[in-house]
Structure formats: C-alpha cells, structure tokens
Amino acid sequence: MKHTPTIRAELDRYLQQEGMSLTQFGHIAGMNRGIVSAIVTGNKTMSVNQLDLIITEAMDLPEGYFYYLFVENYIIDHPPNMRRIEPFLYRCAELDKLGVIRRVVGAIMDNLLYSPKLFEIAEELLSQGRHAAALLLYEGVAEAEKYQHSERLAVCQYRIFTIQIGDDQSQNLKAATLFEPFVERLDEIDQLDALKDLANVYRSLRKWDKVDEMAKKMRAKAEIQYILKHQQKNQERNEAAKKLSRPMFVYITYADLLCASVCDARGDYQQALQYTYAYADLDWVRETDDDTIYWVEMYQDWARCNIYVNKLLSGxxxxxxxxxxxxxxxxxxxxxxxxxxxxxxxxxxxxxxxxxxxxxxxxxxxxxxxxxxxxxxxxxxxxxxxxxxxxxxxxxxxxxxxxxxxxxxxxxxxxxxxxxxxxxxxxxxxxxxxxxxxxxxxxxxxxxxxxxxxxxxxxxxxxxxxxxxxxxx
The missing domain is CATH 1.25.10 (Leucine-rich Repeat Variant)
Structure with a gap:
C-alpha cells in the first residue's frame, strides 16, 4: 500500500539534511521554536500562512510547492474546517493553482453544508477577476446542489454561463443551451439580465428563433416588474431593481430592438420598422434621473439610425x-x-x-x-x-x-x-x-x-x- 507523504516528514527530512535545529529553522521562517516543534511532531495543524513561511522563507521552494500535500494532510485527513480552507482557496487562486482548488472542492462538497460558503468565496473571486478559480467553485456547488432546485444552483449556472462565453461560438451555443433551463429559477429581477445575455449570445450565433423567444420573455417579465416597481410602498422591489445592469425600462425597449433585429434578419423590414417606432416612443417612461435620460437619448438615436437602415435594406x-x-x-x-x-x-x-x-x-x-x-x-x-x-x-x-x-x-x-x-x-x-x-x-x-x-x-x-x-x- 502506497503511503501519502506528509509535509511534516518533508520538513523533518530537510532539517536532518541541513543539520538545522528547530530554533534555527524557526528563526529563518519567522516562527518560534514551539510552533515549529508542534508542526513537526504533528501536535498542531498548519495554516496556509505558516506553510508559505516554511516554503518561501525557510526552504527556498517555489510558492505553492506543498499545496497538494496540504490538501491531503490538513483537509482530507481532517474534518473540513472553513477557517482553514477559505484562506487556502484564496491563496490557491492567487497562485493559479486550479488543480489544487479542484481537489479541495472534490474533497468537501459531499456535504451540502459547505455550499453557501463556497458560493460566497466564488462570488468574491469573480469580483476580483479570478474567473477560472471562481468557475471551479461554481461548478462544485452546482454539482452538489443539482437535485435541490435552489436559486443558488440557478445563480451558479448563470455565473458558469457568463464565465464560459468566449471566442468559440460552438462552445457559446453549448453554454447557452445548458444555462437556458435555469433562467426561470433565478430571482425575478436577475432573470432580466439573464435573458438579455442569452439573447445577445443567440444573436451573435444568428439563432433568430431563440433571439425572438428570449426577447419576448424579457419584455413580458420587464413590463410586470416595471409596473410593480412603481406601485406604492414597494421599496423592497425598488432596492432589488438596483442589481440590474440597466434601468428597468431598458429591458422593455431592448426587447423591441431585438425583435426588430429578428425581423431584419428575416427580411421583414416593415415589421422591423414597427418595432423601431415602438422603442422610439418613450413618453411612458416615468423616471427622470441622469441614467434614464442617457438611455432615452440612446434609444432615440438608435431608432433614428434603424429607420434609415430598414428603409435602405428594403430597397x-x-x-x-x-x-x-x-x-x-x-x-x-x-x-x-x-x-x-x-x-x-x-x-x-x-x-x-x-x-x-x-x-x-x-x-x-x-x-x-x-x-x-x-x-x-x-x-x-x-x-x-x-x-x-x-x-x-x-x-x-x-x-x-x-x-x-x-x-x-x-x-x-x-x-x-x-x-x-x-x-x-x-x-x-x-x-x-x-x-x-x-x-x-x-x-x-x-x-x-x-x-x-x-x-x-x-x-x-x-x-x-x-x-x-x-x-x-
């Protein structure tokens, strides 16, 4: 039977090889002798910060050198402890140790109790621009919750979709197809951005039936949310609407713009003009803030442009x-x-x-x-x-x-x-x-x-x- 090596054994071997005492090593690593002794004897678990001190300061090894062993020694062989795992995951993300992250996720995700924390870490990594690391966590949470039909599962699938979208259009089609069934499980507000993103991916793929479908769903949902937004005593919904990437009314007008592009692609320029006239008329918009004014002017400009285009392409x-x-x-x-x-x-x-x-x-x-x-x-x-x-x-x-x-x-x-x-x-x-x-x-x-x-x-x-x-x- 093959035994997994330990960091303790590697450290002990190094001390003997260098003829170095615990005190001398501790001085180099910036740790007192007692902590080093406890680590070597196995009486104390090790933090990732201490591991980095041992690797980079004392043993002069590359950053992350013992990270795989750390997973085996202090995560798999111990009850999962998020106070140890969380900083370790962030450090792995910094060093692009994706294989180590994958190993950690695989080791702990049998227990759904860890899903909320891993999801929280994934969200933070995404905000830092560490998309590859975040993707592994989202995939782990999604796999663990695939039978839960939870909103968190839907959000994970949305994040996976947005991260995976790239230059390869065949892969984009696969990503869109896999994500689409989860849209209805998202929060009603989040559904608007999700449908907008799906519509734009399908638009780039020239899947016009899907663009039409996503646009009409988005318009119907946005109209309902816009009415609810302006009902009295609905502060909670107004706060939720702030999560959107655009003002609420834009999802209605953008749906009309998308439907016009579908008609253009099908050569139905007269119907495209009707949709264009629809998003040019924005007298119904109630907001008057700067962001709203910006988007109203933008749509009026687009309408002017697309009226020319529809007439031109119709001959x-x-x-x-x-x-x-x-x-x-x-x-x-x-x-x-x-x-x-x-x-x-x-x-x-x-x-x-x-x-x-x-x-x-x-x-x-x-x-x-x-x-x-x-x-x-x-x-x-x-x-x-x-x-x-x-x-x-x-x-x-x-x-x-x-x-x-x-x-x-x-x-x-x-x-x-x-x-x-x-x-x-x-x-x-x-x-x-x-x-x-x-x-x-x-x-x-x-x-x-x-x-x-x-x-x-x-x-x-x-x-x-x-x-x-x-x-x-």
Missing amino acids: DVSVLSDYVEYIAETADTMEGEKLSKLLNVMIAANQYNLDVDDVLSRFKKDIDAFTQLPTSTDMYSQQVVPDYIAWFGYELAYYYLNRERYSDGFKQLLFAMVKSHIINNETYFINCIGLFMRFQVYATPEIKTEFSNLIEKVWVGNVEKNRTVNCCE
Missing part, C-alpha cells in the same frame, strides 16, 4: 446619403455602433449593387480601427461585435472583388477568414472559402499560398481537436 436607396451624413454626425458614438452602421452600408451596397467608394474613403480611419476594438465584459460587446467584425470583413471583400479591386478584396477576405476561425463561425468561414474559389483565378501566388496555409492550419487544428473517439455499445 429605398434614396436614404443612403442621409444615412451616411447621420453616421458622420454621430462619429463620437461607440466604435461598436459605428461598425454596425457601416456594416449596414456594405450589406445594402452588395445587395443593390451600389457604389460606396466615397463612403469607404470617408470612414477609412474608422474602418481600419475596427480590428483594434477593445474587449468588454458586456455580453453585446463581447459576442455581437466580434461577429460583426468578421461579417464586415466578408462584405467588404465581396464588394472589392466584384469591382475587380482584387488586392483589397483578398486582403479583406483573408482577414474575415481569420476572424471567422477565431470565433469558430463555420458559416462565415465557408462563405469566405466560396468567395475565394469564385475569384481565385485573380489571386497572386502569394495570396494563394497564404490561403492554403490558413486552410491547412484550420484543418490541423480540427484534426487535433476531434482526434479522440469514445467507445460505446
């Missing part, structure tokens, strides 16, 4: 010049919004064979900056904007290639392919390949080589990712 190209002037007037808006506005110009240009060279020249500096858009924790900026960047590159490539501007066209096409691969959007990637094949006769040898290298890189990556096959009956 009324007479509004193009007014729309371009509007883009110029609002040049100080967020870059993500400028991207979507110019994307609409390119979609219309390709759909109706419009010459927009003057527009591209006018906004060249902005277009060049799209590749450097900053990342954000907001789900729209994190998911929809990268999708628009890849889409814009494709539309720009299509425009240039069809106008025999092959150098510019292939440059944009390769850029769009790279971005599509990064976000794992197979539809965009395949569309880019098809566009390249149509115009490949005009590609230079260097462009063909770059194209082939990219295809091979993607192929090799897919082979590596899908190499293993699980056996089954």
